[in-house]
Amino acid sequence: QYNNPAATKTLSYVAENVHDFALFADKNFIIEYDTLQLASGKIVDAFAYHHPDGNKHWEKGTEYVESAIRHYSNWIGEYPYPVAAAVEVPKNDMSGGMEYPMITLITSPDADEFMLDGVITHEVGHNWFYGILGSNERQHAWMDEGLNTYYQFRYEAEKYKGNSVFGPSIPNEVKQRPVNEFQAILYNAAQTQIPMEAPIDVPAADFKNKEEYGLITYLKTAVWFYQLEQQFGKDKVDKGMQAYYNQWKFKHPYPEDLKAALEKSIGQDLTAFFEGLKKKGNL
Ligand SMILES: [Zn+2]
Incomplete structure:
Protein backbone atom coordinates (compact mmCIF):
# COMPACT_ATOMS: atom_id res chain seq x y z
CA GLN A 1 0.00 0.00 0.00
CA TYR A 2 2.83 2.43 0.70
CA ASN A 3 3.57 2.67 -3.04
CA ASN A 4 0.01 3.70 -3.70
CA PRO A 5 -0.26 7.52 -3.39
CA ALA A 6 -3.99 7.28 -2.76
CA ALA A 7 -3.39 5.19 0.37
CA THR A 8 -0.81 7.47 1.99
CA LYS A 9 -0.56 11.08 2.98
CA THR A 10 2.51 13.27 3.24
CA LEU A 11 3.06 15.60 6.17
CA SER A 12 5.80 18.24 5.94
CA TYR A 13 7.43 19.80 8.97
CA VAL A 14 9.69 22.83 8.83
CA ALA A 15 11.86 24.05 11.71
CA GLU A 16 14.45 26.79 11.69
CA ASN A 17 17.74 26.83 13.57
CA VAL A 18 17.64 23.20 14.69
CA HIS A 19 20.27 20.48 14.20
CA ASP A 20 18.08 17.48 15.00
CA PHE A 21 14.43 16.42 15.00
CA ALA A 22 12.15 13.82 16.51
CA LEU A 23 8.53 12.82 16.00
CA PHE A 24 6.24 10.85 18.32
CA ALA A 25 2.87 9.39 17.37
CA ASP A 26 0.19 7.64 19.41
CA LYS A 27 -3.54 7.46 18.78
CA ASN A 28 -4.24 7.57 22.51
CA PHE A 29 -2.36 10.72 23.47
CA ILE A 30 -4.16 13.15 25.74
CA ILE A 31 -3.03 16.57 24.56
CA GLU A 32 -2.59 19.45 26.99
CA TYR A 33 -2.13 22.83 25.34
CA ASP A 34 -1.39 26.32 26.58
CA THR A 35 0.45 29.43 25.46
CA LEU A 36 2.99 31.53 27.27
CA GLN A 37 4.21 35.02 26.60
CA LEU A 38 7.89 35.83 27.01
CA ALA A 39 9.38 39.17 28.12
CA SER A 40 9.72 40.40 24.52
CA GLY A 41 6.02 39.72 23.88
CA LYS A 42 6.78 36.57 21.88
CA ILE A 43 4.13 33.84 22.25
CA VAL A 44 5.17 30.19 22.57
CA ASP A 45 2.81 27.22 22.19
CA ALA A 46 3.32 24.69 24.98
CA PHE A 47 2.16 21.10 24.62
CA ALA A 48 2.18 18.05 26.88
CA TYR A 49 1.28 14.67 25.38
CA HIS A 50 0.43 11.96 27.86
CA HIS A 51 -1.42 8.69 28.28
CA PRO A 52 -4.81 7.91 29.83
CA ASP A 53 -3.22 5.26 32.07
CA GLY A 54 0.01 7.21 32.66
CA ASN A 55 1.36 9.37 35.48
CA LYS A 56 -1.50 11.65 36.62
CA HIS A 57 0.86 14.57 37.27
CA TRP A 58 1.03 15.06 33.50
CA GLU A 59 -2.16 17.09 33.80
CA LYS A 60 0.24 19.85 34.84
CA GLY A 61 2.64 19.08 31.97
CA THR A 62 2.30 22.40 30.15
CA GLU A 63 2.73 24.28 33.42
CA TYR A 64 6.15 22.62 33.89
CA VAL A 65 7.19 23.25 30.27
CA GLU A 66 6.21 26.91 30.60
CA SER A 67 7.87 27.37 33.95
CA ALA A 68 11.12 25.87 32.62
CA ILE A 69 11.04 28.16 29.58
CA ARG A 70 10.43 31.26 31.70
CA HIS A 71 13.29 30.49 34.08
CA TYR A 72 15.86 29.61 31.41
CA SER A 73 14.79 32.57 29.23
CA ASN A 74 15.34 34.93 32.15
CA TRP A 75 18.65 33.40 33.19
CA ILE A 76 20.31 32.78 29.82
CA GLY A 77 18.42 34.21 26.85
CA GLU A 78 14.95 34.15 25.39
CA TYR A 79 13.56 30.88 24.03
CA PRO A 80 13.77 31.35 20.24
CA TYR A 81 11.38 28.67 18.97
CA PRO A 82 7.60 28.87 18.40
CA VAL A 83 6.72 25.59 20.16
CA ALA A 84 7.83 23.56 23.18
CA ALA A 85 6.49 20.08 23.91
CA ALA A 86 7.00 17.24 26.37
CA VAL A 87 5.87 13.68 25.65
CA GLU A 88 5.20 10.92 28.17
CA VAL A 89 6.61 7.58 27.04
CA PRO A 90 7.04 4.26 28.91
CA LYS A 91 9.96 3.52 31.21
CA ASN A 92 13.12 2.26 29.50
CA ASP A 93 16.66 1.23 30.48
CA MET A 94 17.91 4.82 30.63
CA SER A 95 14.87 6.25 32.33
CA GLY A 96 14.71 9.98 32.72
CA GLY A 97 14.26 11.78 29.44
CA MET A 98 15.77 12.54 26.07
CA GLU A 99 16.01 15.93 24.48
CA TYR A 100 15.36 17.11 20.94
CA PRO A 101 14.85 20.67 19.68
CA MET A 102 11.40 21.92 20.74
CA ILE A 103 10.31 18.44 21.90
CA THR A 104 11.43 16.11 24.63
CA LEU A 105 10.40 12.64 25.65
CA ILE A 106 10.09 11.87 29.34
CA THR A 107 10.45 8.33 30.64
CA SER A 108 9.70 8.83 34.33
CA PRO A 109 6.44 6.99 35.03
CA ASP A 110 6.83 7.00 38.82
CA ALA A 111 7.85 10.63 39.27
CA ASP A 112 6.07 12.75 41.86
CA GLU A 113 5.24 16.38 40.98
CA PHE A 114 8.66 17.67 42.01
CA MET A 115 10.56 14.98 40.09
CA LEU A 116 8.39 15.35 36.99
CA ASP A 117 8.84 19.13 36.99
CA GLY A 118 12.58 18.63 37.49
CA VAL A 119 13.03 16.14 34.66
CA ILE A 120 10.83 18.13 32.25
CA THR A 121 12.80 21.26 33.15
CA HIS A 122 16.11 19.46 32.59
CA GLU A 123 15.00 18.20 29.17
CA VAL A 124 13.42 21.51 28.13
CA GLY A 125 16.64 23.15 29.36
CA HIS A 126 18.53 21.19 26.72
CA ASN A 127 16.98 23.52 24.16
CA TRP A 128 19.62 25.95 25.44
CA PHE A 129 22.46 23.53 26.20
CA TYR A 130 22.63 21.20 23.18
CA GLY A 131 20.00 22.84 20.94
CA ILE A 132 20.68 26.57 20.70
CA LEU A 133 24.25 26.32 22.02
CA GLY A 134 25.24 23.27 19.99
CA SER A 135 28.35 22.19 21.89
CA ASN A 136 30.19 18.92 21.24
CA GLU A 137 28.34 16.36 23.37
CA ARG A 138 30.86 13.56 22.92
CA GLN A 139 34.05 15.51 23.52
CA HIS A 140 32.76 17.95 26.15
ZN1 LIG B 1 20.43 15.92 30.09
Missing part, protein backbone atom coordinates in the same frame (compact mmCIF):
# COMPACT_ATOMS: atom_id res chain seq x y z
CA ALA A 141 29.57 16.49 27.59
CA TRP A 142 29.81 18.83 30.60
CA MET A 143 29.03 21.81 28.34
CA ASP A 144 25.47 20.61 27.83
CA GLU A 145 24.67 18.13 30.63
CA GLY A 146 26.68 19.82 33.37
CA LEU A 147 25.72 23.44 32.75
CA ASN A 148 22.13 22.32 32.28
CA THR A 149 22.27 20.51 35.63
CA TYR A 150 23.54 23.67 37.33
CA TYR A 151 20.42 25.49 36.08
CA GLN A 152 18.13 22.56 36.92
CA PHE A 153 19.41 22.66 40.53
CA ARG A 154 18.83 26.40 40.63
CA TYR A 155 15.27 25.87 39.37
CA GLU A 156 14.55 23.13 41.90
CA ALA A 157 16.00 25.21 44.73
CA GLU A 158 14.11 28.40 43.85
CA LYS A 159 10.78 26.73 43.15
CA TYR A 160 10.71 23.89 45.69
CA LYS A 161 13.73 24.15 47.99
CA GLY A 162 14.37 20.73 46.56
CA ASN A 163 17.14 18.90 44.74
CA SER A 164 16.79 15.85 42.53
CA VAL A 165 20.12 14.34 43.68
CA PHE A 166 19.43 14.57 47.41
CA GLY A 167 15.66 14.07 47.11
CA PRO A 168 13.79 13.41 50.37
CA SER A 169 17.03 13.16 52.40
CA ILE A 170 17.17 16.97 52.77
CA PRO A 171 16.29 17.84 56.40
CA ASN A 172 13.41 20.23 57.01
CA GLU A 173 15.75 22.54 58.86
CA VAL A 174 17.74 22.98 55.62
CA LYS A 175 14.59 23.51 53.56
CA GLN A 176 13.61 26.41 55.80
CA ARG A 177 16.79 28.35 54.98
CA PRO A 178 16.79 31.15 52.37
CA VAL A 179 17.43 29.79 48.89
CA ASN A 180 21.07 30.94 48.71
CA GLU A 181 21.90 29.19 51.98
CA PHE A 182 19.95 26.12 50.89
CA GLN A 183 22.04 25.93 47.71
CA ALA A 184 25.29 26.46 49.61
CA ILE A 185 24.51 23.63 52.05
CA LEU A 186 23.61 21.20 49.26
CA TYR A 187 26.62 22.02 47.11
CA ASN A 188 28.85 21.72 50.16
CA ALA A 189 27.33 18.31 50.91
CA ALA A 190 27.91 17.18 47.31
CA GLN A 191 31.49 18.41 47.42
CA THR A 192 32.37 16.85 50.79
CA GLN A 193 30.22 13.70 50.92
CA ILE A 194 30.16 12.36 47.35
CA PRO A 195 33.53 11.18 45.98
CA MET A 196 33.99 12.44 42.41
CA GLU A 197 37.29 11.05 41.19
CA ALA A 198 37.47 11.54 37.40
CA PRO A 199 38.13 14.96 35.84
CA ILE A 200 35.16 16.76 34.26
CA ASP A 201 36.51 17.40 30.77
CA VAL A 202 36.84 13.81 29.59
CA PRO A 203 35.32 12.53 26.31
CA ALA A 204 32.03 10.80 27.17
CA ALA A 205 33.25 7.43 25.86
CA ASP A 206 36.30 7.47 28.18
CA PHE A 207 34.39 7.33 31.46
CA LYS A 208 34.55 3.92 33.19
CA ASN A 209 30.81 3.36 33.07
CA LYS A 210 27.53 5.25 32.82
CA GLU A 211 27.41 5.85 36.59
CA GLU A 212 30.76 7.64 36.53
CA TYR A 213 29.75 9.54 33.40
CA GLY A 214 26.57 10.70 35.16
CA LEU A 215 28.21 11.65 38.44
CA ILE A 216 31.06 13.63 36.88
CA THR A 217 29.40 15.16 33.84
CA TYR A 218 26.24 16.26 35.65
CA LEU A 219 27.02 16.72 39.33
CA LYS A 220 30.73 17.60 39.40
CA THR A 221 30.22 20.17 36.63
CA ALA A 222 27.35 21.77 38.55
CA VAL A 223 29.59 21.99 41.64
CA TRP A 224 32.37 23.52 39.51
CA PHE A 225 30.09 26.13 37.98
CA TYR A 226 28.52 26.93 41.34
CA GLN A 227 32.03 27.76 42.56
CA LEU A 228 32.27 30.39 39.81
CA GLU A 229 28.97 31.84 41.01
CA GLN A 230 30.31 31.90 44.57
CA GLN A 231 33.55 33.56 43.52
CA PHE A 232 32.18 36.34 41.32
CA GLY A 233 28.48 36.56 42.20
CA LYS A 234 25.38 35.32 40.43
CA ASP A 235 24.81 38.60 38.55
CA LYS A 236 28.21 38.59 36.85
CA VAL A 237 27.99 34.91 35.95
CA ASP A 238 24.46 35.42 34.60
CA LYS A 239 25.66 38.32 32.46
CA GLY A 240 28.52 36.16 31.23
CA MET A 241 26.16 33.34 30.28
CA GLN A 242 23.85 35.81 28.53
CA ALA A 243 26.83 37.10 26.54
CA TYR A 244 27.84 33.49 25.73
CA TYR A 245 24.29 32.81 24.56
CA ASN A 246 24.10 35.90 22.37
CA GLN A 247 27.48 35.29 20.81
CA TRP A 248 27.11 31.55 20.25
CA LYS A 249 23.40 30.83 19.73
CA PHE A 250 22.79 28.56 16.72
CA LYS A 251 26.52 27.87 16.55
CA HIS A 252 28.91 25.26 17.93
CA PRO A 253 30.86 26.66 20.87
CA TYR A 254 33.86 24.94 22.51
CA PRO A 255 35.17 25.33 26.07
CA GLU A 256 37.50 28.17 25.06
CA ASP A 257 34.50 30.09 23.67
CA LEU A 258 32.63 29.78 26.97
CA LYS A 259 35.80 30.83 28.82
CA ALA A 260 36.30 33.90 26.60
CA ALA A 261 32.66 35.02 26.97
CA LEU A 262 32.77 34.64 30.76
CA GLU A 263 36.15 36.38 31.04
CA LYS A 264 34.88 39.36 29.08
CA SER A 265 31.81 39.79 31.28
CA ILE A 266 33.47 39.00 34.59
CA GLY A 267 36.60 40.98 33.74
CA GLN A 268 39.03 38.34 35.07
CA ASP A 269 41.38 35.76 33.61
CA LEU A 270 39.63 32.42 34.23
CA THR A 271 42.51 30.16 33.17
CA ALA A 272 42.99 28.77 36.68
CA PHE A 273 39.25 28.23 37.11
CA PHE A 274 38.98 26.36 33.80
CA GLU A 275 41.94 24.18 34.80
CA GLY A 276 39.52 22.81 37.39
CA LEU A 277 37.92 20.89 34.52
CA LYS A 278 41.03 18.69 34.41
CA LYS A 279 41.24 18.17 38.17
CA LYS A 280 40.94 14.65 39.58
CA GLY A 281 39.07 14.18 42.83
CA ASN A 282 36.70 16.62 44.44
CA LEU A 283 37.13 20.27 43.49
Whole structure:
Protein backbone atom coordinates (compact mmCIF):
# COMPACT_ATOMS: atom_id res chain seq x y z
CA GLN A 1 0.00 0.00 0.00
CA TYR A 2 2.83 2.43 0.70
CA ASN A 3 3.57 2.67 -3.04
CA ASN A 4 0.01 3.70 -3.70
CA PRO A 5 -0.26 7.52 -3.39
CA ALA A 6 -3.99 7.28 -2.76
CA ALA A 7 -3.39 5.19 0.37
CA THR A 8 -0.81 7.47 1.99
CA LYS A 9 -0.56 11.08 2.98
CA THR A 10 2.51 13.27 3.24
CA LEU A 11 3.06 15.60 6.17
CA SER A 12 5.80 18.24 5.94
CA TYR A 13 7.43 19.80 8.97
CA VAL A 14 9.69 22.83 8.83
CA ALA A 15 11.86 24.05 11.71
CA GLU A 16 14.45 26.79 11.69
CA ASN A 17 17.74 26.83 13.57
CA VAL A 18 17.64 23.20 14.69
CA HIS A 19 20.27 20.48 14.20
CA ASP A 20 18.08 17.48 15.00
CA PHE A 21 14.43 16.42 15.00
CA ALA A 22 12.15 13.82 16.51
CA LEU A 23 8.53 12.82 16.00
CA PHE A 24 6.24 10.85 18.32
CA ALA A 25 2.87 9.39 17.37
CA ASP A 26 0.19 7.64 19.41
CA LYS A 27 -3.54 7.46 18.78
CA ASN A 28 -4.24 7.57 22.51
CA PHE A 29 -2.36 10.72 23.47
CA ILE A 30 -4.16 13.15 25.74
CA ILE A 31 -3.03 16.57 24.56
CA GLU A 32 -2.59 19.45 26.99
CA TYR A 33 -2.13 22.83 25.34
CA ASP A 34 -1.39 26.32 26.58
CA THR A 35 0.45 29.43 25.46
CA LEU A 36 2.99 31.53 27.27
CA GLN A 37 4.21 35.02 26.60
CA LEU A 38 7.89 35.83 27.01
CA ALA A 39 9.38 39.17 28.12
CA SER A 40 9.72 40.40 24.52
CA GLY A 41 6.02 39.72 23.88
CA LYS A 42 6.78 36.57 21.88
CA ILE A 43 4.13 33.84 22.25
CA VAL A 44 5.17 30.19 22.57
CA ASP A 45 2.81 27.22 22.19
CA ALA A 46 3.32 24.69 24.98
CA PHE A 47 2.16 21.10 24.62
CA ALA A 48 2.18 18.05 26.88
CA TYR A 49 1.28 14.67 25.38
CA HIS A 50 0.43 11.96 27.86
CA HIS A 51 -1.42 8.69 28.28
CA PRO A 52 -4.81 7.91 29.83
CA ASP A 53 -3.22 5.26 32.07
CA GLY A 54 0.01 7.21 32.66
CA ASN A 55 1.36 9.37 35.48
CA LYS A 56 -1.50 11.65 36.62
CA HIS A 57 0.86 14.57 37.27
CA TRP A 58 1.03 15.06 33.50
CA GLU A 59 -2.16 17.09 33.80
CA LYS A 60 0.24 19.85 34.84
CA GLY A 61 2.64 19.08 31.97
CA THR A 62 2.30 22.40 30.15
CA GLU A 63 2.73 24.28 33.42
CA TYR A 64 6.15 22.62 33.89
CA VAL A 65 7.19 23.25 30.27
CA GLU A 66 6.21 26.91 30.60
CA SER A 67 7.87 27.37 33.95
CA ALA A 68 11.12 25.87 32.62
CA ILE A 69 11.04 28.16 29.58
CA ARG A 70 10.43 31.26 31.70
CA HIS A 71 13.29 30.49 34.08
CA TYR A 72 15.86 29.61 31.41
CA SER A 73 14.79 32.57 29.23
CA ASN A 74 15.34 34.93 32.15
CA TRP A 75 18.65 33.40 33.19
CA ILE A 76 20.31 32.78 29.82
CA GLY A 77 18.42 34.21 26.85
CA GLU A 78 14.95 34.15 25.39
CA TYR A 79 13.56 30.88 24.03
CA PRO A 80 13.77 31.35 20.24
CA TYR A 81 11.38 28.67 18.97
CA PRO A 82 7.60 28.87 18.40
CA VAL A 83 6.72 25.59 20.16
CA ALA A 84 7.83 23.56 23.18
CA ALA A 85 6.49 20.08 23.91
CA ALA A 86 7.00 17.24 26.37
CA VAL A 87 5.87 13.68 25.65
CA GLU A 88 5.20 10.92 28.17
CA VAL A 89 6.61 7.58 27.04
CA PRO A 90 7.04 4.26 28.91
CA LYS A 91 9.96 3.52 31.21
CA ASN A 92 13.12 2.26 29.50
CA ASP A 93 16.66 1.23 30.48
CA MET A 94 17.91 4.82 30.63
CA SER A 95 14.87 6.25 32.33
CA GLY A 96 14.71 9.98 32.72
CA GLY A 97 14.26 11.78 29.44
CA MET A 98 15.77 12.54 26.07
CA GLU A 99 16.01 15.93 24.48
CA TYR A 100 15.36 17.11 20.94
CA PRO A 101 14.85 20.67 19.68
CA MET A 102 11.40 21.92 20.74
CA ILE A 103 10.31 18.44 21.90
CA THR A 104 11.43 16.11 24.63
CA LEU A 105 10.40 12.64 25.65
CA ILE A 106 10.09 11.87 29.34
CA THR A 107 10.45 8.33 30.64
CA SER A 108 9.70 8.83 34.33
CA PRO A 109 6.44 6.99 35.03
CA ASP A 110 6.83 7.00 38.82
CA ALA A 111 7.85 10.63 39.27
CA ASP A 112 6.07 12.75 41.86
CA GLU A 113 5.24 16.38 40.98
CA PHE A 114 8.66 17.67 42.01
CA MET A 115 10.56 14.98 40.09
CA LEU A 116 8.39 15.35 36.99
CA ASP A 117 8.84 19.13 36.99
CA GLY A 118 12.58 18.63 37.49
CA VAL A 119 13.03 16.14 34.66
CA ILE A 120 10.83 18.13 32.25
CA THR A 121 12.80 21.26 33.15
CA HIS A 122 16.11 19.46 32.59
CA GLU A 123 15.00 18.20 29.17
CA VAL A 124 13.42 21.51 28.13
CA GLY A 125 16.64 23.15 29.36
CA HIS A 126 18.53 21.19 26.72
CA ASN A 127 16.98 23.52 24.16
CA TRP A 128 19.62 25.95 25.44
CA PHE A 129 22.46 23.53 26.20
CA TYR A 130 22.63 21.20 23.18
CA GLY A 131 20.00 22.84 20.94
CA ILE A 132 20.68 26.57 20.70
CA LEU A 133 24.25 26.32 22.02
CA GLY A 134 25.24 23.27 19.99
CA SER A 135 28.35 22.19 21.89
CA ASN A 136 30.19 18.92 21.24
CA GLU A 137 28.34 16.36 23.37
CA ARG A 138 30.86 13.56 22.92
CA GLN A 139 34.05 15.51 23.52
CA HIS A 140 32.76 17.95 26.15
CA ALA A 141 29.57 16.49 27.59
CA TRP A 142 29.81 18.83 30.60
CA MET A 143 29.03 21.81 28.34
CA ASP A 144 25.47 20.61 27.83
CA GLU A 145 24.67 18.13 30.63
CA GLY A 146 26.68 19.82 33.37
CA LEU A 147 25.72 23.44 32.75
CA ASN A 148 22.13 22.32 32.28
CA THR A 149 22.27 20.51 35.63
CA TYR A 150 23.54 23.67 37.33
CA TYR A 151 20.42 25.49 36.08
CA GLN A 152 18.13 22.56 36.92
CA PHE A 153 19.41 22.66 40.53
CA ARG A 154 18.83 26.40 40.63
CA TYR A 155 15.27 25.87 39.37
CA GLU A 156 14.55 23.13 41.90
CA ALA A 157 16.00 25.21 44.73
CA GLU A 158 14.11 28.40 43.85
CA LYS A 159 10.78 26.73 43.15
CA TYR A 160 10.71 23.89 45.69
CA LYS A 161 13.73 24.15 47.99
CA GLY A 162 14.37 20.73 46.56
CA ASN A 163 17.14 18.90 44.74
CA SER A 164 16.79 15.85 42.53
CA VAL A 165 20.12 14.34 43.68
CA PHE A 166 19.43 14.57 47.41
CA GLY A 167 15.66 14.07 47.11
CA PRO A 168 13.79 13.41 50.37
CA SER A 169 17.03 13.16 52.40
CA ILE A 170 17.17 16.97 52.77
CA PRO A 171 16.29 17.84 56.40
CA ASN A 172 13.41 20.23 57.01
CA GLU A 173 15.75 22.54 58.86
CA VAL A 174 17.74 22.98 55.62
CA LYS A 175 14.59 23.51 53.56
CA GLN A 176 13.61 26.41 55.80
CA ARG A 177 16.79 28.35 54.98
CA PRO A 178 16.79 31.15 52.37
CA VAL A 179 17.43 29.79 48.89
CA ASN A 180 21.07 30.94 48.71
CA GLU A 181 21.90 29.19 51.98
CA PHE A 182 19.95 26.12 50.89
CA GLN A 183 22.04 25.93 47.71
CA ALA A 184 25.29 26.46 49.61
CA ILE A 185 24.51 23.63 52.05
CA LEU A 186 23.61 21.20 49.26
CA TYR A 187 26.62 22.02 47.11
CA ASN A 188 28.85 21.72 50.16
CA ALA A 189 27.33 18.31 50.91
CA ALA A 190 27.91 17.18 47.31
CA GLN A 191 31.49 18.41 47.42
CA THR A 192 32.37 16.85 50.79
CA GLN A 193 30.22 13.70 50.92
CA ILE A 194 30.16 12.36 47.35
CA PRO A 195 33.53 11.18 45.98
CA MET A 196 33.99 12.44 42.41
CA GLU A 197 37.29 11.05 41.19
CA ALA A 198 37.47 11.54 37.40
CA PRO A 199 38.13 14.96 35.84
CA ILE A 200 35.16 16.76 34.26
CA ASP A 201 36.51 17.40 30.77
CA VAL A 202 36.84 13.81 29.59
CA PRO A 203 35.32 12.53 26.31
CA ALA A 204 32.03 10.80 27.17
CA ALA A 205 33.25 7.43 25.86
CA ASP A 206 36.30 7.47 28.18
CA PHE A 207 34.39 7.33 31.46
CA LYS A 208 34.55 3.92 33.19
CA ASN A 209 30.81 3.36 33.07
CA LYS A 210 27.53 5.25 32.82
CA GLU A 211 27.41 5.85 36.59
CA GLU A 212 30.76 7.64 36.53
CA TYR A 213 29.75 9.54 33.40
CA GLY A 214 26.57 10.70 35.16
CA LEU A 215 28.21 11.65 38.44
CA ILE A 216 31.06 13.63 36.88
CA THR A 217 29.40 15.16 33.84
CA TYR A 218 26.24 16.26 35.65
CA LEU A 219 27.02 16.72 39.33
CA LYS A 220 30.73 17.60 39.40
CA THR A 221 30.22 20.17 36.63
CA ALA A 222 27.35 21.77 38.55
CA VAL A 223 29.59 21.99 41.64
CA TRP A 224 32.37 23.52 39.51
CA PHE A 225 30.09 26.13 37.98
CA TYR A 226 28.52 26.93 41.34
CA GLN A 227 32.03 27.76 42.56
CA LEU A 228 32.27 30.39 39.81
CA GLU A 229 28.97 31.84 41.01
CA GLN A 230 30.31 31.90 44.57
CA GLN A 231 33.55 33.56 43.52
CA PHE A 232 32.18 36.34 41.32
CA GLY A 233 28.48 36.56 42.20
CA LYS A 234 25.38 35.32 40.43
CA ASP A 235 24.81 38.60 38.55
CA LYS A 236 28.21 38.59 36.85
CA VAL A 237 27.99 34.91 35.95
CA ASP A 238 24.46 35.42 34.60
CA LYS A 239 25.66 38.32 32.46
CA GLY A 240 28.52 36.16 31.23
CA MET A 241 26.16 33.34 30.28
CA GLN A 242 23.85 35.81 28.53
CA ALA A 243 26.83 37.10 26.54
CA TYR A 244 27.84 33.49 25.73
CA TYR A 245 24.29 32.81 24.56
CA ASN A 246 24.10 35.90 22.37
CA GLN A 247 27.48 35.29 20.81
CA TRP A 248 27.11 31.55 20.25
CA LYS A 249 23.40 30.83 19.73
CA PHE A 250 22.79 28.56 16.72
CA LYS A 251 26.52 27.87 16.55
CA HIS A 252 28.91 25.26 17.93
CA PRO A 253 30.86 26.66 20.87
CA TYR A 254 33.86 24.94 22.51
CA PRO A 255 35.17 25.33 26.07
CA GLU A 256 37.50 28.17 25.06
CA ASP A 257 34.50 30.09 23.67
CA LEU A 258 32.63 29.78 26.97
CA LYS A 259 35.80 30.83 28.82
CA ALA A 260 36.30 33.90 26.60
CA ALA A 261 32.66 35.02 26.97
CA LEU A 262 32.77 34.64 30.76
CA GLU A 263 36.15 36.38 31.04
CA LYS A 264 34.88 39.36 29.08
CA SER A 265 31.81 39.79 31.28
CA ILE A 266 33.47 39.00 34.59
CA GLY A 267 36.60 40.98 33.74
CA GLN A 268 39.03 38.34 35.07
CA ASP A 269 41.38 35.76 33.61
CA LEU A 270 39.63 32.42 34.23
CA THR A 271 42.51 30.16 33.17
CA ALA A 272 42.99 28.77 36.68
CA PHE A 273 39.25 28.23 37.11
CA PHE A 274 38.98 26.36 33.80
CA GLU A 275 41.94 24.18 34.80
CA GLY A 276 39.52 22.81 37.39
CA LEU A 277 37.92 20.89 34.52
CA LYS A 278 41.03 18.69 34.41
CA LYS A 279 41.24 18.17 38.17
CA LYS A 280 40.94 14.65 39.58
CA GLY A 281 39.07 14.18 42.83
CA ASN A 282 36.70 16.62 44.44
CA LEU A 283 37.13 20.27 43.49
ZN1 LIG B 1 20.43 15.92 30.09
